[in-house]
Amino acid sequence: TTLDENLKMISDSIRYLKSHGLTVFLDAEHFFDGFYSDPRYTLRCLLSATDAGVDCIIMCDTNGGTITTRLREPIKAAMEAVGTPLGIHAHNAADLAVANTLAAVEMGVAQVQGCINGYGDGCGNADMISVIANLKLKMGIDCVSDDQLARLTEVSRYVSEIANLPPHPRQPYVGTAAFAHKAGLHVAALLKHEESYQHIDPALVGNDPRILVSELAGQRNIQAKLKEQGVDIALSREEIRHLLGVVKLMESRGYQYEGAEASFELLARRSRPGYQAPFELDDFMVVERRHPRPGEEDEREMLSEAMVKVRVGDEIIHTAAEGNGPVNALDAAVRKALVQFYPTLEAIKLVDYKVRIIDSAAGTAAYVRVLIESTDGEHVWTTVGSSTDIIEASWLALADSLEWWLGRREASL
Known part of the structure; x- marks a missing residue:
């Protein structure tokens, strides 16, 4: 041509x-x-x-x-x-x-x-x-109209879901980190003048400000984060200082509470005198086997079985369950024990499961961080666990998920 x-x-x-x-x-x-x-x-x-x-x-x-x-x-x-x-x-x-x-x-x-x-x-x-x-x-x-502008965050996340792509947390205007604040100085200023560290009101685009709790946090972060999450816990200045120290200690062990608000709330509640967990895992054992697939001698599959001892009050329940992998088996065994006391636990479903290697230079001995996102069909919450053992890290995150939901449910009754 x-x-x-x-x-x-x-x-x-x-x-x-x-x-x-x-x-x-x-x-x-x-x-x-x-x-x-x-x-x-x-x-x-x-x-x-x-x-x-x-x-x-x-x-x-x-x-x-x-x-x-x-x-x-x-x-x-x-x-x-x-x-x-x-x-x-x-x-x-x-x-x-x-x-x-x-x-x-x-x-x-x-x-x-x-x-x-x-x-x-x-x-x-x-x-x-x-x-x-x-x-x-x-x-x-x-x-666009003001009402249409206020739905930008909703539209962004809806399209992400349809495209089966995770939302980008640092996306301007609509990301979960777009109006997130970590440093103690920033949070202190923000509480006095929102425009000091926010270029617009997040509500204009349907987003929300987020206060992050981390090793960079100050005491105001703790107070603001609890208020943001609707947690009504009256903490003295000394208790807040102690809780901040616990946060920094846990983060030095691989925990991260920026995206795990439910675990942070539990951390605050556990710091209060007289707090009693609804259950405790006294002991568990997980067995992995590779055995022939039934009816197919040339095909083999992995089978996981978990045995647990769970304490509820003064009672100890010993159960076992099989699962699709060790974490699923552990989850099934614990739920099998707990539904005898808390039947509504059956409503909780795992939505997402993420594993992060924290210190990759340590190779297979590295700390891992596990984030679990759960839902009861109405609410969604995230919890975190950390350990050099991926199964223990998974259990810690899973236990937080169940404990947080039971605590919230009891408070709403």
Whole structure:
């Protein structure tokens, strides 16, 4: 195909579509790279589309490598060459897709393209979540209603679920860490003036502020976090100082409470005099066997069996159960013992199970951190356990999950 033939193909295609009463947008692929390679021919392509009656021309940064300072000259030239409305389609290979989109709008571009959460090939497209929030809140462009803006976080997470991709915690505006605060100084300032460490009110985009508890936390973090979680525990200044010390000690052993609020709440409750756990695991043993699959002598499968001794009050229950792996077997055996006393435990389901290697240099002797996300169909909570033994770490997280739910349920009765 010659250059002139290409121009004719552009105009013929648009005329054909327009003759059928369609609205036609032309995606000018490689527009920016093409402009810097051959600006005259690039603009002739736009003119051919305009003469054919195109409704809008989308300038595409197909390779995603155009930096914002080199965006302006091609856009200005396009605006001077044609009177057709222009749009922008930015890819994120240089991590500038959102910035380039906003810069194009500032120059007068009327239409923007992107994807929710920035999903797309390679490094993705412009994140429509950030584009919408910036247009509305930072540039004063009323592209969505206030009610629609307040559903941005919900939309982001819904699309993540549909795409079967985990939400990015550090995604601007809608991520769980977007308005999270860890350092004690930051939290102290935030409690006095929210705008000191938050560029907008999180509620505007349907998000919430989060106070994190970690080795960087101060006493105000502890107070604010308990209040945030709706935990009504009156702690003295000395008790808060002690609890903060316990948090830092546990984190030195591999625990992390930033994403495990239920375990943090239990830590606070256990620090109070007179707290009594609803159950205790006195002892357990897990056996792993590899045996022939029934009816298939040449096929073998793993079988896990757990035996536990669980104490509820003064009573000790000894049970055993098989499972799909050691953690599942341990879970089944403990539940088998506890449902005799707490039948509603059957409602709890494990939603997610994550394992993190903390000190990989230690090899197979490394500490591991296990995070368990659970639900009862109405609420979702996360707990944490840490140990050099993955089964023990899993049990600690699992026990916290069951204990937290039982405590909350008892308090609501």
